[in-house]
Every structure is written in structure tokens, then in C-alpha cells.
């Protein structure tokens with residue numbers, strides 16, 4: 001019998017794939033939980049993480065060996081715990097949650113070493129004009145990277161290599177540029193107004209306590225919430241711990257990064273999908289080593305390997321962008337609170353329009369409310385007036401009522417800016433054949449095609465399908481028979497340009513050519529008052545500070561209210577309140593006009609009266625009455641398949657296998673409101689239970705015992721669903 005290697009151990013390794021359990025491997029070197037390792041998997045090599053064992057002895061099969069330990073920091077145990085927690089709660093395969101934590105580090109590799117060159121004083125054997133240019137560029141003895149030297153001297157990299165071969169230049173390894181410099185807590189300490197000072201002190205104390213706590217920084221738009229939570233960041237810096245700031249739309253928040261730099265001297269490290277892979281890998285390492293102290297990022301930043309997290313800020317906590325709707329369905333705000341509790345960190349949620357969940361937690365004392373009820377500039381939050389479209393109708397094919405048009409005219413004449421809000425991209429949401437009534441639909445989805453006139457396309461907003469507008473109706477073949485129905489921002493722009501040909505008009509929408517760079521430039525132009533009338537989708541509601549904006553016109557306030565969506569009222573209230581909050585932030589007399597067909601709707605009434613509490617009172621009461629979140633739990637199960645009957649049959653099978661429980665109510669199966677997306681037919685089941693019932697556990701047991709999905713059938717689970725489509 002061969003002698004057993006004395007250090008050999010058996011470890012469980014979780015791989016970032018759709019598996020829920022770790023696999024066992026033999027290891028020759030001592031490994032610890034959290035270590036990142038390479039393991040064989042089938043015929044491939046995978047990166048995995050040594051996972052806390054289940055305690056079960058592996059079956060007596062021949063185990064494969066770990067290939068090697070990666071040259072990377074181990075995942076902190078806190079992150080391992082968080083991954084387990086999220087997998088259990090969201091009912092996602094553990095490996096898929098791990099994938100979110102590893103995805104970015106998996107590009108592995110430290111910074112590529114840059115090689116610098118400098119002159120030695122030795123003359124090359126043969127001097128050419130190109131060589132002479134390089135030598136004179138480097139004459140002063142300073143280091144330059146090879147590529148910089150070649151570029152600046154206007155020579156090919158081969159010329160540099162030649163000079164190195166000849167001994168005329170020597171190479172030196174350049175230290176990599178840091179991904180983020182250390183922020184300075186005392187760089188520019190602001191003078192806070194009294195209300196801000198009170199809130200800032202509470203937040204500093206929360207950080208100092210080094211205990212888990214959640215504070216809701218509840219401040220009207222423009223009250224300086226950012227300035228206040230920066231004081232908590234400063235406290236974390238003084239303690240040499242780390243802070244995470246989650247932002248809903250980081251790709252658009254250059255302004256935020258600049259504000260951070262104004263306060264702390266440097267920009268924070270950034271984390272979102274547009275960061276280049278190498279920089280991401282280095283940021284990951286920097287966070288793991290504790291060299292990076294502040295990260296501002298999108299929801300995925302939650303999975304960074306912080307060493308010593310002292311503060312988590314969730315800016316604009318009500319923003320729907322925090323919910324991930326594909327892959328692992330998780331809500332970054334809720335998971336950030338979980339992470340904060342694991343790290344014993346202070347958590348700060350900010351909003352002028354908290355989510356119902358958060359407002360309810362604050363009302364019940366679970367979260368500490370810190371209130372800023374006045375704008376920093378001292379101006380009033382704009383008063384809103386309703387325009388009842390039943391009485392003041394703009395007329396056929398138009399969307400701006402006479403009263404709104406007058407208000408625009410006056411505002412522009414005073415040299416101030418107008419924002420017209422319409423949450424619809426494109427030119428028209430529906431295109432119809434005027435001779436036979438045929439509607440242009442997506443080939444992959446159960447949805448209409450939206451005309452985008454700038455791009456000369458009909459587009460599906462669910463799957464991205466596009467086609468040129470047809471010359472003839474596909475059904476009755478009538479030529480040029482299509483008419484646009486309803487407005488989108490592009491169509492509204494047409495109306496505005498016709499009415500105000502002199503005004504500088506701009507459409508702000510996320511789907512214009514040019515992407516994020518263009519949007520950043522356009523937002524900048526609005527801030528600098530290079531634009532008179534802005535026409536925007538929900539993109540403009542997100543925290544922007546436009547100093548010259550005096551009038552906000554909500555073109556269709558009812559849009560978004562009319563679905564069977566339990567969150568429609570909350571969403572509409574938040575969105576419209578935020579949009580109106582963009583007006584009058586620095587000048588007095590900010591004004592909002594809201595066009596609606598239902599001014600008596602509770603959401604409109606609360607908005608018009610400026611009575612936020614009235615809205616929360618009635619919405620919280622209604623949710624409680626109906627047992628909806630946060631007073632009850634909900635899990636949506638979405639069954640999809642390439643054909644409708646398979647999806648329906650499987651959904652019915654699942655329903656038939658649901659264990660009977662007094663605590664659980666099962667709704668459906670029913671065809672989803674969006675019955676087809678990307679060629680997949682969709683059926684939905686919705687289960688709900690009282691709050692104190694472990695619904696995740698129930699669903700896990702249910703689905704584990706139910707017949708498995710076969711063929712093209714897929715089952716997706718959405719715990720705490722935000723979308724009901």
C-alpha cells in the first residue's frame with residue numbers, strides 16, 4: 001500500500017457554474033476556506049473557491065486533485081457567507097451567486113507590467129534619423145514607457161527594441177498606476193447647515209459605533225444628502241476602514257465622481273460593467289488588500305471582497321435599477337443591508353421618496369430616520385398644478401395642452417429651462433395600418449414595435465429586434481399606409497420644435513446613438529444651460545442637478561398606472577416626485593405642471609398636495625390590508641418554453657405539486673402579461689405567505705419534489721418580485 005501523503009486533505013470547492021453544491025477534491029497543500037483554486041472539471045479547468053464543507057464524507061469514489069492555488073487573495077469569509085445567504089434566499093444555484101463575485105476577478109492577472117526605457121549614454125553603432133529622434137526625446141534621462149516613447153518620437157516600436165539591443169537604451173519595470181489614490185478625509189470639509197450637521201453627526205456616530213445599524217437619510221430633493229453621507233465616508237477613512245457607495249446608474253454619474261473628488265481630493269474607485277477588464281481585476285485586488293478604501297459602484301459592487309467594510313451607502317434606495325432581473329434575481333438594496341449586518345457596518349439608505357419597504361421600516365423604528373426637510377439653496381420644492389386633460393385637451397395628434405404651452409413660453413422667455421417628461425422612448429409606441437388596422441408586432445415577443453424615427457427603425461424594447469419601417473402593410477399590402485399612434489419623446493420633440501422654433505431643444509433618452517459618452521455630454525450641456533427645452537424619459541429623474549431648470553411638465557402622468565402591478569402606484573409616485581424635484585433647485589419659483597386624465601387618483605392627489613405622508617399612509621395601509629410586501633412575502637415562478645403548450649403544461653404540473661399549507665396562497669398558473677419574450681412563451685405562478693413564514697424554504701422544497709423541467713422548459717424564480725410582467 002502506498003504511503004499516504006501526510007498533508008493530503010479533502011476540500012470542498014464551489015465552482016462558478018449553475019450548481020448548488022461544492023465538489024470534493026484532494027489537495028496536497030493546506031487550503032483554507034475562501035482560497036481561490038484551479039480544479040479539473042470534466043475535461044476542463046475551472047476556477048473555484050474552497051467552500052465551507054457540508055460535513056458529509058464524500059462517497060468512496062476516486063477524487064480528483066486540486067490543480068493549484070491561485071495567486072489571488074482568498075475570498076473573505078464574510079463574502080462566502082453572503083453568497084450562501086443570497087443563494088438560500090433567492091433560491092439561486094450557489095455557483096451562480098459565486099459567479100457574480102468571481103466574474104471580475106476571473107480575468108485574473110495582476111496589472112500587466114509596463115516596461116519603461118531610458119537612455120544609457122551609449123551610442124548605437126548605426127545612427128538613423130528615427131533613432132536620433134528617440135534619443136533626443138529621452139535625452140533628459142526621464143523614464144517613458146516603450147509605447148509612449150515610440151508614439152511621441154513617431155517611430156515604430158521596433159526602433160525602440162533596436163536601441164535596447166544596442167545598449168543605447170535600458171529597460172526598467174514601471175510601477176503600475178494605482179486604480180485609485182487614497183481619498184483625504186480633510187481635503188475640503190464643507191460647512192453644513194444645522195439640519196445637515198445633525199444628520200452628519202448621527203451618521204458619524206453610527207460609523208464610530210462599529211456595529212450594524214441602518215439609517216434612512218430622508219431628505220427632499222436638493223437637501224444635500226450626498227454632502228451629509230460624505231461625512232460618514234470621512235469617518236470611515238479616519239478609521240482606515242472601507243466604504244461602499246452603491247449608485248443606481250453609475251455610468252451616468254460623472255458628476256458624482258467629481259463631487260467626491262471636490263470633497264476628498266481624488267475620485268473613488270469605480271465598479272460597473274463599463275470598466276475595462278484589467279482595471280476591474282486590479283480594483284478587485286486593491287479592495288481585497290484593503291488598499292482601496294472607497295468604491296462607488298453599481299449593484300455588482302456588493303460582491304467585492306472588502307476586508308473591513310465600515311459603511312455601505314445605497315444612494316436613491318428606491319430606484320428600481322437595484323433589482324437585478326436576469327440570472328440571479330436579487331435586490332441590491334436588501335442584500336446590501338444583509339452585507340452590512342454581516343460586516344457590522346453602518347448602512348445608510350438615501351431617498352426623497354423611500355420605497356414602501358424602507359418607509360415602513362423607518363416608521364416601525366427598525367431604521368433610524370434622519371430628516372432633511374429643506375433644500376440647501378433655501379428654495380422651495382416646486383408646487384405642482386394639475387392639468388385635467390378631460391377639460392384642457394391638446395387636440396388630436398398633439399400632447400401639450402395650451403396651459404403647459406403657455407408656461408413653456410413664459411419660462412423660455414425668462415431665459416430659464418424647461419423639462420418635459422415623457423417616459424416613452426422613440427417616436428410612437430404603436431404603428432398601425434390605416435386601411436386594415438394591422439399592428440406591427442415583434443417577431444420574438446408579445447409586444448408592439450416602437451417606431452424610432454431618428455434611426456429609421458421599428459424596434460422591440462424587450463428583445464432588441466429591429467426592422468426598417470415597411471413600405472407596404474404586411475397584411476393588406478396597402479402602400480404607405482402606416483400611421484403612428486401615441487407619443488414618444490421623438491414625437492413630442494416634433495411638437496415642441498413646431499411651437500418653439502427658436503428654442504434650443506434636446507431629447508434625452510437612453511437609446512440615442514453615441515451611448516453613455518453622448519449622454520454625459522448632453523447632461524453637461526443641460527447643466528451649463530446650453531439647452532432651453534429638455535425632453536426626457538425616466539433617465540432625467542435620476543438625481544441630476546440642473547441649476548437653470550424652472551419648469552417641469554409631466555406630459556402623461558397616468559402612464560404606468562394602468563397595469564395590474566401592485567407597485568405601479570409607488571413607482572409612479574416616486575418617478576413623478578423625483579422628476580418634479582429637478583425644478584427650481586437654485587432659482588425661486590420652480591413650477592410643475594402635471595397632465596392627467598385622473599386628477600382624483602390617490603397618487604395624483606398626494607403629488608398635487610405635496611403631501612408625501614398621505615401617499616405613504618394610504619399605500620402602506622393598502623399593502624397591509626392585502627398582505628402584500630412588506631407585510632407578506634411573495635415569490636414568482638416563471639415557466640417558459642419554446643412553445644406555449646409545453647410552458648403551460650409544466651406550469652400546471654408545478655401547481656399540482658405545490659404542498660398544501662395554510663400559510664401559502666398560490667395564484668395561477670396564468671399566461672404572463674408579456675406572454676412571449678425572445679421567442680419564449682411564458683406562464684407565471686405567484687405564491688404568497690405571511691411575513692413570518694419562510695417562503696423561500698417552502699418554494700425550494702416544492703420545486704425539489706416537483707417533476708423536473710424537460711426539453712426547452714425553464715423555470716425561473718423571482719423572490720420579492722418587482723416586475724409582474
Ligand code: ADP
Pocket residue numbers: 190191192193196219220221222223224225226227376377545
Ligand atoms: P440631494 O442629493 O439631497 O438631492 P445634493 O446632495 O445633490 O442634494 O445637493 C444639492 C446641491 O446643494 C448640490 O449642488 C450640493 O453641492 C449643494 N450643497 C448641499 N449641501 C451643501 C453644503 N453643506 N455646502 C455646499 N454645498 C452644498
Ligand code: ZN
Pocket residue numbers: 442443444445447460461462463464465678
Ligand atoms: Zn421582441
